[in-house]
Amino acid sequence: MTTRGELKEALESGKVEELKGFGEKSVENLLEGLKEKEKADRRILLAEALEISEMMLNELEKQKSILRLEVAGSIRRKKETIGDIDILATADSGEWASIADFFTSMESVTKVIARGETKSSVIVEHHDRQVDLRLIEEDAWGAALLYFTGSKEHNIQLRKIAKDKGFKISEYGMFTVDDDEKVAGKTEEELYDQLGMQWIPPEMRENNGEIELARKDALPELVQGEHIKGDMHFHSDWSDGTNSLEELARYLDEHYPYDYAVVSDHSKSSRIAGGLTGEEFEKQFEEIEQVNDAIGRPLLKRGVEVDILADGSLDLDNGLLEKMEWVTASIHSRFNQDNTERILKACENPFVNVIGHLTGRLIGKRREYAVDLEKVIHKARETGTALEINAQPERMDLNDDAVRAAREAGVLLVAGTDSHDLSSFQYMDLAISIARRGWCTAKNMLNTRSWEEVQAFVKQKRDQFLSPSK
Ligand SMILES: [Zn+2]
Ligand SMILES: [Zn+2]
Structure with a gap:
């Protein structure tokens, strides 16, 4: 076998299954992997x-x-x-x-x-x-930009509306049907205005209801990069990150306008990722304080990306989690099963503030595991748990549709870069773009708020679960 095509053929013919050590399941997995790879080859x-x-x-x-x-x-x-x-x-x-x-x-x-x-x-x-x-041509700029930005479905809708008004739109401009007179085209704003609606941000142009809102002058004011007050998820060299806490703090202090940044190293079950024990976290807390003193402000916050174990319990005891200022709980094992129950159970822990990279997908490499998004969203809402928009380029997890569903249910979203090195902090922009595609305003996200408000969110959940009246 030399080519991918031949491999696929052999897998599909059942020949590979006959080889020693290859079960039906592994053949299926290989085929699945190939299909994902082919899909990824066509797009980046x-x-x-x-x-x-x-x-x-x-x-x-x-x-x-x-x-x-x-x-x-x-x-x-x-x-x-x-x-x-x-x-x-x-x-x-x-x-x-x-x-x-x-x-x-x-x-x-x-x-x-x-x-x-x-x-x-x-x-x-x-x-x-x-x-x-x-x-x-300069005077066709808006028309061309609108035309080539798409989406196709959005543009088809716009053309229908134009037709009803006696206009036609092309990549060169908007013209009257009657005598071909140009009425707009230099800017997008002019075109949308002529159609009787607000200018629509490109991230919303999918014909998912944005046109109706724009006609009513009711588009949401989408979240922007400048609204973000802190990164909620990144790793240091205490686990599998490349940089020390001090390097991270100094870099963020110099390059980002953040008020807070949550150190979120792995817990002990993630052995390959150098996960920490409870005692190691306690030592890390001391270093966080020293580094904050050194840079002169409390930028770094005590956090963790705690593993959700097979039975939905957590990899650290509540006594330690209680000392954290922000707890992300994530799944890093058993990707081939339905993980809904594990996640629901994690949401019920009073110290879990957000579920990290909820679906576990790696675009083009690993499909999302089975998870009932609707149930998780419902549970998150009920328990006061946020959902993460993980900005790693291969993850982008939650995706836009899931963000939209969470937002509509009133669940708060939290953007984290999951950085393991300094250059990855820039991926916050990717999280923002997913949030915008999910129609989020600054209010729909938690890390657009002050640290006091973030801590109030944490406290509210703890109180809800731990108040003596319950
Ligand atoms: Zn993770
Ligand atoms: Zn992480």
């Missing part, structure tokens, strides 16, 4: 696509003749995986030829697919991705 992670598009935009910005420049398509809508990358630019049409020349000869380009007057397509070395550059 949002974080990877953003990296490529930022690199391309930075290069293109050097062309002074370019007046406006933006990435469109599913990247602008912040979908979790991305196919091709669409970049739009405006410039005086006399400059288009030289811009196309520049684009097709950029250093990262490995192959030129097309070099046309208005559209050029290349393959870049990063992930072998296709990147298209479209050159637009």
